Amino acid sequence: MNPRLNNPLRWRLNPRLKRAALLLCLALVIAACAKAAYTGRSQLLLISEGQETQLGLQAAQDVKKTEKMSSDQLQTERVRRVGRRIAVAANKPEYKWEFNLIEKDTVNAFCLPGGKVFVYTGILELATSNDELAAIMGHEIAHALVRHGGERMSMALMAQFGGQAASMALGAGTSPAVAQVFSQAYGVGSQVGFLLPHSRSQESEADEVGMIIAAKAGYEPSGALTLWQKMDAYSTKKGQNPPAFLSTHPPSKERIKDIQAKMGAIRARYYQQQLLN
Ligand SMILES: [Zn+2]
Incomplete structure (x- = not known):
């Protein structure tokens, strides 16, 4: 006979324990529910921004060890100037902002949690104007500001650890489980800089928030439109093998239409406002 059936105390306590466990889970989930910056969308975040930032800073060190920084001072300064203006507009003084230009002929750019931004020289072939550069940097910075990586890590923790995920993530600092889902989400350790879609x-x-912060920084939102149009043309070039960035950021007709639809309101509210100030 199952000894648990012979233990009346256990049976009496079980519902209470279950209720307590349920309440604890509920409290953790409520604590983990947040509103996304700028859009107010509800998001499940089991990881604190501090945890994410710490992992982001470590990953930035790895990127710097493996990638070659550009020696083109003019373009490096251009990336830094545009980045600094967007950082002011983003108003995140707790971030450790840094804007790096990597010498590599590939269409890519990313922002790690905590504000470490990496732009590849290959993407400057497309982002020829500062408005277009602001569009791509704004988009990548928006992913970090709206904590898309943290959201993806939370989903991965839930998928791997189910009900235990919340307590594991919230109570564990940068535990191995959290570090592991970070590596999965950011592609660190395998192919640096090629983030999961x-x-x-x-x-x-990210398109919308990116346009907002770029416009607040004084860049014309139409830069996003011309940039994605160029990306579209680039990705459909005959015989061209589209770079990884374009497979995770498909420059589809729907995307371009969506940007076009949002552009007018963003220009009126943020860009023109900025010009008046
Ligand atoms: Zn993106």
């Missing part, structure tokens, strides 16, 4: 809704949100 975000969901379509996160991509669309």
